Amino acid sequence: MHASEFNVEKFVDIIEKENGTISEVYFVACGGSLVDLYSSCYFINRESSTMTAEWITSKEFVLTPPKKLGKHSVVIICSHGGNTKETVEAAELGVKEGAFVITYTHTPGSACDSEKFHAIVYDWEPETLQKDRPLGLNYSIINELIHRQEPEYKLYxxxxxxxxxxxxxxxxxxxxxxxxxxxxxxxxxxxxxxxxxxxxxxxxxxxxxxxxxxxxxxxxxxxxxxxxxxxxxxxxxxxxxxxxxxxxxxxxxxxxxxxxxxxxxxxxxxxxxxxxxxxxxDAIDDSCVDYFNAxxxxxxxxxxxxxxxxxxxxxxxxxxxxxxxxx
Incomplete structure (x- = not known):
């Protein structure tokens, strides 16, 4: 799927259908791709009462996978080139353990752009909107998940x-x-x-x-x-x-x-x-402005x-x- 075709409501419908209630989200990548995932991990741990999150380098995730990784986990993978060996291995591990694996990549046809995963190909041009980049896509998915799982959630x-x-x-x-x-x-x-x-x-x-x-x-x-x-x-x-x-x-x-x-x-x-x-x-609501510093x-x-x-x-x-x- 290309990011321009992404519909968050339909995407979260698929998460719920395949994996039910989500309790853990793992953000996995290397280098600059890992940077893009941090604020989303921070967001979950500060705002969600039903989910916890972890931010992990790809090789560490493969060598020392979290004990809770499984059916009620989402693993969010990012690889700009799409073929980073340890990141592809991390995505495959997530699938093996029954998690819902989302892969972001800039490169169509790369290893991360595979039917084995829920792959999203993004553009990375100066004019590309934040909603179509990994950070914005993450915020949309997480915001929708928390909204559905937590009736008291106020930041939607x-x-x-x-x-x-x-x-x-x-x-x-x-x-x-x-x-x-x-x-x-x-x-x-x-x-x-x-x-x-x-x-x-x-x-x-x-x-x-x-x-x-x-x-x-x-x-x-x-x-x-x-x-x-x-x-x-x-x-x-x-x-x-x-x-x-x-x-x-x-x-x-x-x-x-x-x-x-x-x-x-x-x-x-x-x-x-x-x-x-x-x-x-100051144009952004005070309750969630923290997350737009990134x-x-x-x-x-x-x-x-x-x-x-x-x-x-x-x-x-x-x-x-x-x-x-x-x-």
């Missing part, structure tokens, strides 16, 4: 509204931050080290910004941190020379990021604040890595090892 309409509204918010925000990204790149494109911080459902965007956008695509040394954990060790290296990027969320964990910002204001000199509150997020900050990471690439001259697609040597 707010989440649907947020999925619809977030594209315009993100487009406007990236335009607003373009010059800021260029200026950051002008000063720090050859920085020896960067720290990237975020909190809550957006934590994996710091992770993805570091390991994918900068380490993989720009060969820059950097570290990702939970903004709360900054104060439990990492803040000891804060000084006028270390460089920080803080992804400052709106919602329930904002105070965590604010605390980090106060410390940076006092003890650091080189830091960048990307504040979701400056991006029009797609916003993903696009901000794209904006900043592109600005760095334009300054450094290092092509985003150039690799030393990935897809080049055996590993």
């Amino acid at each position: 309409e707010g989440m649907k509204d947020g999925i619809t509204k977030c594209d315009a918010i993100i487009r406007n925000a990236t335009k607003k931050f373009q010059n800021k990204a260029w200026n950051f790149a002008e000063h720090y494109y050859n920085a020896p080290f960067l720290y990237i911080m975020a909190s809550g459902s957006a934590y994996a965007q710091a992770y993805g910004f570091a390991i994918c956008s900068l380490q993989e695509m720009q060969w820059m040394d950097c570290c990702y941190l939970d903004s709360a954990e900054y104060f439990h060790g990492p803040f000891e290296v804060t000084d006028k020379d270390h460089i920080y990027i803080l992804l400052k969320s709106v919602g329930k964990t904002r105070m965590i990021d604010e605390r980090a910002e106060v410390f940076l204001n006092k003890y650091a000199e080189k830091y960048e604040i990307i504040d979701a509150a400056d991006c029009g997020m 797609p916003l900050f993903y696009e901000m990471s794209v904006l900043y890595r592109t600005a760095i690439q334009n300054k450094s001259g290092h092509p985003l697609d150039m690799r030393r090892y990935m897809g080049v040597v055996e590993y």
Whole structure:
């Protein structure tokens, strides 16, 4: 199925018919694809009273599968290329154990685009809407599942509204931050080290910004941190020379990021604040706005890595090892 043909009500009908009530959801992938799944895992564990969720790398899922994996589980797999060996193995394990296995891939005809799974092929162009990308598809499925399983659930309409509204918010925000990204790149494109911080459902965007956008695509040394954990060790290296990027969320964990910002204001000199509150997020219902920090900050990471690439001259697609040597 192509994402443009996806109908969440009919899809969840199939889940209910084949697997009944769902009690566990496992989000399984590698690298950037794993990043896309984190906020959905966070969403379930904060908002559902009938389901729990786990976020697991593909090989770990295969080698140490959860004991509860079975008939009442959904396994959500993502592989952009569709042929990542350990991710395909994870999907096959889910089927073997009787779970409802959803595979997302950008590549039609790949191993993940198989009739063995409930496969969804997505586009990944700048104009592709969030509702048609893995993160948005996840939100739609989870929102519908919780709504059907939990009569007391309150976020159903707010989440649907947020999925619809977030594209315009993100487009406007990236335009607003373009010059800021260029200026950051002008000063720090050859920085020896960067720290990237975020909190809550957006934590994996710091992770993805570091390991994918900068380490993989720009060969820059950097570290990702939970903004709360900054104060439990990492803040000891804060000084006028270390460089920080803080992804400052709106919602329930904002105070965590604010605390980090106060410390940076006092003890650091080189830091960048990307504040979701400056991006029009007030258009999304307060009850669920937390979950839309993730797609916003993903696009901000794209904006900043592109600005760095334009300054450094290092092509985003150039690799030393990935897809080049055996590993």
